[in-house]
Amino acid sequence: MIPPDTVALCDYERHFHARVDPAIAAYVAGAAADGHTQRDNRAAFARLRLLPRALADLSAPSARKMLFGEALAYPILIAPSAYHRLVHPEGELATVHAASLTRTWMTVSTQASVTLEEIARRATTPLWFQLYFQPRREHTLALVRRAEQAGYRALVVTLDATVSGVRNAEQRAGFRLPAGVSAVNLDGLPPLPAGDTRRGSPVFRDMLRDAPTWRDLDWLCGQTRLPVLVKGLLHPADVPLALxxxxxxxxxxxxxxxxxxxxxxxxxxxxxxxxxVAGAVPVLVDGGIRRGTDIVKAIALGASAVMVGQPILHALAVGGMPGVAHALTLLQTELEIAMALTGRVRLETLEPDVLMR
Structure with a gap:
């Protein structure tokens, strides 16, 4: 049951930490190293100020967005995150049910704890599949073909996790995947080679041996008719290479x-x-989004839509499928309120002048 004082995403986060095993909480909430970037994801939104217009025409409101030829009811997607069964026995099946009820598109992780086919069978909302390049191209392509056959609408290739980050919170908590939770979509594929410290650095000598390059991305885009998005791009100099x-x-x-x-x-x-990008392709953003005002700010700065990840796991742990549906509805409602109170009731009117410089 959703606690009655849960009226914002931050409340789900508070209840999450009170209820969930500390080691699992350290995995879900853990940041790299000292957590500066994770904290700044939130602080950066707070630093931006909205500048409303008075007595605007608020007729014909809509938060609808066309993306890759399909109508998105709200510019909010569920970001890929691994192992939903860590926090709820139904895992991604509960999440996709909530996504379907709220007309929210969902991105399914390569490291989901339910097969991508099972999730697709439960969905009545568009699904994207998040892809990690595998060491061998045939294994990457096998995942792509499974996603295509299951009806996924796009591929999301993660670029920023060539190796795992330094997750000190997880290390201190001694996190290990419990029995019955695994990356089931990778079953049958050979495990990644273990690092051998006797031969020097396990990072440079082993983990980077099969690291993907732009050539691999070019190859992948030529192997599928699905739209391919890249996730984890921060440097504008990488934009021409991606395009x-x-x-x-x-x-x-x-x-x-x-x-x-x-x-x-x-x-x-x-x-x-x-x-x-200069309008060549849609640009989305994730990281630190907790309020409808955050979404307004992201759209005003050029995003076509936002993605929300960690709060979905908070809500799933606390309230199961109804919790996720409630959390998504809170974001949708807050977005509508923020649009109305800034005098911008259509997404295309959310431009940089809604922010105070």
Missing amino acids: DAGVAGIIVSNHGGRTLDTVPATIDALPAVVQA
């Missing part, structure tokens, strides 16, 4: 501050990426 490879969209992301610490907050990095 040359054939990507259909870019997601400005710092992995929720979970890989490399002290990189910029995503809302701070967004404008330069939008400028470099």
Whole structure:
């Protein structure tokens, strides 16, 4: 049951930490290293101020957005996150049920704890599939073909996790995946090679051996008719390389501050990426979004839509499927309120002048 004092996403986070095993909470909420970037993802939104217009025409309101030829009821998508069964026995099946009820598109992780096919069978909302390049191209392509056959609408390739970040909170808590929770979509694929410290650095000598490059992204875009988005791009100099490879969209992301610490907050990095893209493809953003006002700010700075990850796991742990549906509805309602109170009741009117400089 959802606690009666749960009226905002921050309340789900508070209840999450009070209820969930500390080791699991350290995995879900843990940041890279000292957590500077994770904290700044939130602080950067708070630093931005909205500047409303008075007595605006508020007729014909709509938060609808067209994205890749499909109507998105609200510019909010569920970001990919691993192992939903860590916090609820139904895992991603509960999440996708809530997404369907709230007309929210969902991005399913390669490391989901339910198969991508099972999730697709439960869905009545569009699904995207988040893809990690596998060491061998045939294994990457096998995942792509499974997503295509299951009816996924796009691929989201994560760029910013060539190696795992330094997750000190997880290490201190001694986090290990419990029995019955695993990355089931990778069953049958060979495990990643273990590092051998006897031969020197396990990072440089082993983990980077099969690290993907822009050539791999170019190859992937040529292997599928699905739109390919890249997630984890922060530097505007990488935009031409991504566009040359054939990507259909870019997601400005710092992995929720979970890989490399002290990189910029995503809302701070967004404008330069939008400028470099120059309208060629849609740009989305994730990281630190907790309020409808955050969504207004992201759209005003050029994002087509936002993605929300960690709060979904908070809500799933606290309230199951109804919790996730409630959390998404809170965001949708807050977005509508923020749009009305700034005098901008259509997404296309959310431009930089809604922010005070």
